[in-house]
Amino acid sequence: MTTEQIFPVIGQYQSSTNADQKLTITLDDQNKGFVWIDGLPQGRVKGILKRSPATYKIPAQKTADGTQVPEGTLIYDKDANTINVVLGRPFNDADPASVLVTTTTMTNESTTMGNDKATVTKTKGNKTKTKVKKEPAPWVFTGTKIVQGTAVNQ
16 A cells, blocks of 8 residues: 555645645654644644544644644545645544534533634523633635646557
8 A cells, every 4th residue: 555545635735715725735754643734824734643544633833933823623535535624623532523513512611603703601500601702713724635647658
């Protein structure tokens, strides 16, 4: 098997919404469980393989130029040749694809996400407190893998 077959996420991706935006994903030289994602507006970021072959956690990190990047998720669908990168939503070990859904429920407090607001309801004893917090909208990239064709001499 080739490296590309073992790690199908490796390659170049064209944005579905912005023809000028491309991502390039490469394996880390030292650790095959890490990938580098180039082409994000935030800079070059590292992803950690969580589920083989193509689900990666993007830990919160600082890029080489000092930009703070929030935690996120990268999911590659090898059957459809599509990639989804979501930054600004925590990685969910139990259901990584849940970051693509706009409503989440957490234990001890419930958070409803919609647009860029979150309503947080906390119950302590017989008191209920509800706050609406302005949450930054997640950054999302959806794209298609650029398939490299090989020239055939006839």
